[in-house]
Amino acid sequence: MTVEGIVLVVLFAATLVVFGFVVRMLIRTLLLGKPQGGFGDPLRRFWSVIVHVAGQARVLSQPAGLGHFLIFWGFIFITLGTIEHMLGMIIPGFSYTAIFGSAVAGWISLLQDLLALLVLFAIIYSLYRRFIIRPVRLKIDDPAARNEAVFILSLIFILILLMYCIKAIGIVEGTIDESYAPVSRIVSGLFEGRDIDLGLMESVFAWIHHLIIFFFLLYVPFSKHIHILGAIPNIYLRNLGPMGTLSRMDFEDETADKFGNSELRDFTWKQLLDLYACTECGRCQAACPAFLTDKPLSPFRMIHRMRGHLTDERKRLLNSAGDDIEGTPIIPETVTEDEIWACTTCGACMQECPPFIEHVQKIVDLRRYLVMTESRFPSEMQPVFKNMEVNYNPWSMGYSTRADWAEGLDIPLASEKKEFDVLFWVGCSGSFDARGQNISRALSSLLKKAEVDFAILGTEEICCGETARRMGNEYLAQTLIEANIETMKKYSFNRILTFCPHGLNTFRVEYPQFGFERPVIHHSEFLLELVREGRLPAGAVEIKKGAYHDSCYLGRYNDIIDQPRELIKMIDGVSLSEFGRHGKRSFCCGAGGGRMWMEEDIGKRINEERVDESLELGVGDIFTACPFCLTMFEDGLKSRNIENIKVLDIAELMVEAYSAE
Amino acid sequence: MKIIVLLKRVPDTEAKILINQEGTGIRKDGVKFVINTYDEYGIEEGLKLKEKLGGDSKVTVFCLGPEESTEVIRTALAMGADDAVHICDPALESPAPFTTSAVLAKAIKDEGFDIIFCGKQGIDDDTAQVQGGIAEALGIPQVNIASSFELSEDGSRALIGRRIEGGNEKIESALPVIVTCDKGINEPRYASLPGIMKAKKKEIRTRTLADLGFDEMPAAGRSKILKWLPLPKGGECRMVEAEEVSDAVKELARLLREEAKII
Incomplete structure (x- = not known):
């Protein structure tokens, strides 16, 4: 082995040792978090890594993601070359040609050569994006975030240039086959016929190159490029269950003096791993209704700042012997109260995130602490909680009036019928809000027309708890959930029907956490089923153009996207248009996560942003399948003084289709 | 400082109120009961004072009402009150204000007190007489419908603000004093979950008329409700x-x- 080889081995070994210590520290940091399990199903997980790491599926869902794809694969091939070169320095005579034969080695070289060129273009374009285009998704108030990205991109750029130079010298010296290195061949023109010591020059380039690689290995864990280490395990360990599911809290311990999360150690280790996984691509904020309407929340910045906080805290926490030192609260220095209350829990951030970070659960965990432990929340939420406690609905309406909408309609009550096929869960909106009541009446008239064997709970029904849960009041939510389960267990029925996507999601995903599982069906699915079975005619309306707005909890959370559209298309006379942002990428109406009952006094109102989108596109009327979306659209249209656009729930649309017959 | 707060259990503001057939009261089925809204301001003011003074200050809740009142008492304890006295006696099912005042005054006197906070009126029958009756029975000053409260710097006197037509009134009172609170004096807190958990273990002392040393109903017959009548259709x-x-x-x-x- 040459002296050069020995020095390289020693340096490499030293780097690896240090890197090992760093990784150990990172793992110990994760283990500061609470335990979390449930990572079974390895086959699906491996497949997910192939699709999302090797295939970069979510990265490529936006055009700029191609740049990342190229840099990712380019870097891998360049690293293959780096390994070859290093081994060559250590073991004289080593080369891929010697091991795999000239064909394989040639192909590696060719791919490397071409990909590296594409990477160069990708880096130039990335810099152009960061300095000239400045897209909304890369906007962050921390200049360090951009500087770090630029620094890393520049390092990669330099690495590639060095690689070309090394290969070019190899061509001049005849050690590399130029037919498999078209770009390097062009570069070799620089070195051809010059009176310099090419061997020395190659050696200098190689050393700079390799030292950068070593530096990179040690720098990565302390920069945003920690995602190279974090994203792969995070994708493997990602939530394979329904999105946005909140953890069930345990209130058995009556001596506990803290509920919810206030500091890093309150999160699970997987939630902390999320922080390592962030690529800072900003797709989350570019989809976030709060961020896009100038609220203080950016999911991107939240994760960025929490990771910074983790870096600041870990030394202190790791050096302490256990739980006896206080963790620094995350609120207000790292994340502000205004940020966490701005979230509509719409899940658009999580839908976009390439390494599957879960922002919403973290926000709700932080809310839980503020609400339950500190009783600190926007003052307008207090009457909402109290109304839910006393009258079991978010509005201040007497609970005994819950079934008043059904008066005179002869709607069967569960308490009278005992056994039936479908439990029609009316929900708070359907029971108390004037427009919601109208949907309840429309839907029940359709059920009767189709002779569905159904019943409502009447005044036995109480708030499903979804809103309280997302507002962070888990204790109140569980009280409501448990009471509802008690009530529902009294009756025998096959499925729950609801027109509120929030109720749908909570029954489908969250009630099972409390031991109650029953098929849940949304009225868009059910009505479609009835029409298809011929139990309901599709009907016809006068010529009407309109767009269907996907509710977050229906489309994004529960994948019910085509059913309402198909139902609408069956009605003669309706021509369906589309919002730009629709389906899984629909834009929130602004009402989720308890925002329906909170003031929206920062930035532009989310519902107005959505109404403006509909006006710009000229989509016509608005069809909804969520009572909250409907309210938000009506309010938004009112504030824009638009009177000729109607907002209709799909059940109302169907009733209209019959009365027109 | 011994801080006393009074609370009354009343039907929820959104409840549908129906008079019972005998005309002796309201129908209780389907009615949710809550803490009298104005008393919540009294509780909050008591808690704020305790937090400000620290040390061995203590907030004790007094409530006269049926057995079910423990639910609202626990809510006050969850908000942060230290303990409670619940006066519960079958004879006190529907007491006249004079009686309520006399009984509460006796119980408060037995306990010892430096200041009393309560709501300006009950939102159910709106008599607003009990507070005055207590002040009278205890021989202490009373300031009604307070919109602000603080102690003087040396802690010996109460400084109370009242909103009056066209302005504000500032009143200074000796202690002890009974202060009846108006909306706006504070924003009553929402009980925290640790507060709710702790409240389960706090002491509620139940007292009957006999425990308080009454052989017969005090002030009986000075006024009484003859009949409850439904509103004409x-x-x-x-x-x-x-x-x-x-x-x-x-x-x-x-x-x-x-x-x-x-x-």
Whole structure:
């Protein structure tokens, strides 16, 4: 082995040792978090890594993601070359040609050569994006975030240039086959016929190159490029269950003096791993209704700042012997109260995130602490909680009036019928809000027309708890959930029907956490089923153009996207248009996560942003399948003084289709 | 400082109130009961004072009401009150204000007190007499409908603000004093979950009339509720229609004179 080889081995070994210590520290940091399990199903997980790491599926869902794809694969091939070169320095005579034969080695070289060129273009374009285009998704108030990205991109750029130079010298010296290195061949023109010591020059380039690689290995864990280490395990360990599911809290311990999360150690280790996984691509904020309407929340910045906080805290926490030192609260220095209350829990951030970070659960965990432990929340939420406690609905309406909408309609009550096929869960909106009541009446008239064997709970029904849960009041939510389960267990029925996507999601995903599982069906699915079975005619309306707005909890959370559209298309006379942002990428109406009952006094109102989108596109009327979306659209249209656009729930649309017959 | 807060259990503001058949009270089925809204301001003011003073200050809740009142008492304890005295006696099912004042005053006197906070009135029967009765029975000053409260710097006197027509009034009072609170004096807190958990273990001392040393109902007969009557059924709305407005007016006048007999 040459002296050069020995020095390289020693340096490499030293780097690896240090890197090992760093990784150990990172793992110990994760283990500061609470335990979390449930990572079974390895086959699906491996497949997910192939699709999302090797295939970069979510990265490529936006055009700029191609740049990342190229840099990712380019870097891998360049690293293959780096390994070859290093081994060559250590073991004289080593080369891929010697091991795999000239064909394989040639192909590696060719791919490397071409990909590296594409990477160069990708880096130039990335810099152009960061300095000239400045897209909304890369906007962050921390200049360090951009500087770090630029620094890393520049390092990669330099690495590639060095690689070309090394290969070019190899061509001049005849050690590399130029037919498999078209770009390097062009570069070799620089070195051809010059009176310099090419061997020395190659050696200098190689050393700079390799030292950068070593530096990179040690720098990565302390920069945003920690995602190279974090994203792969995070994708493997990602939530394979329904999105946005909140953890069930345990209130058995009556001596506990803290509920919810206030500091890093309150999160699970997987939630902390999320922080390592962030690529800072900003797709989350570019989809976030709060961020896009100038609220203080950016999911991107939240994760960025929490990771910074983790870096600041870990030394202190790791050096302490256990739980006896206080963790620094995350609120207000790292994340502000205004940020966490701005979230509509719409899940658009999580839908976009390439390494599957879960922002919403973290926000709700932080809310839980503020609400339950500190009783600190926007003052307008207090009457909402109290109304839910006393009258079991978010509005201040007497609970005994819950079934008043059904008066005179002869709607069967569960308490009278005992056994039936479908439990029609009316929900708070359907029971108390004037427009919601109208949907309840429309839907029940359709059920009767189709002779569905159904019943409502009447005044036995109480708030499903979804809103309280997302507002962070888990204790109140569980009280409501448990009471509802008690009530529902009294009756025998096959499925729950609801027109509120929030109720749908909570029954489908969250009630099972409390031991109650029953098929849940949304009225868009059910009505479609009835029409298809011929139990309901599709009907016809006068010529009407309109767009269907996907509710977050229906489309994004529960994948019910085509059913309402198909139902609408069956009605003669309706021509369906589309919002730009629709389906899984629909834009929130602004009402989720308890925002329906909170003031929206920062930035532009989310519902107005959505109404403006509909006006710009000229989509016509608005069809909804969520009572909250409907309210938000009506309010938004009112504030824009638009009177000729109607907002209709799909059940109302169907009733209209019959009365027109 | 011994801080006393009074609370009353009242039907929820959104409850549908119906008079029972005998006319002795309201129908309780389907009615949710809550802490009297104004008393919440009293509790909050008591808690704020305790937090400000620290040390061995203590907030004790006094409530006169049926057995079920423990639920609202626990809510006050969850908000942060230290303990509670619940006066519960079958004889006190529907007491007149004089009686309530006399019983509460005796219980408060037995406990010892430096200041009393409560709501300006109960939102159920709106008599607003109990507070005055207590002040009278204890021989202490009373400041009604307070919109602000603080202690003087040396802690010996109470400084109370009141909103009056066209301005504010500042009152200084000796201690002990009973302060009845108005909306706006503070924002009552929402009980935290640790507070709720702790409240389960806090002491509620139950007292009967006999425990308080009453052989018979105090102030009995000074006033009593004779009967509860439902509101007369609302009249029906009739639209007077005619071709000409002047004819409609004539017809309306005739109806008011001949049928309604009010003009």
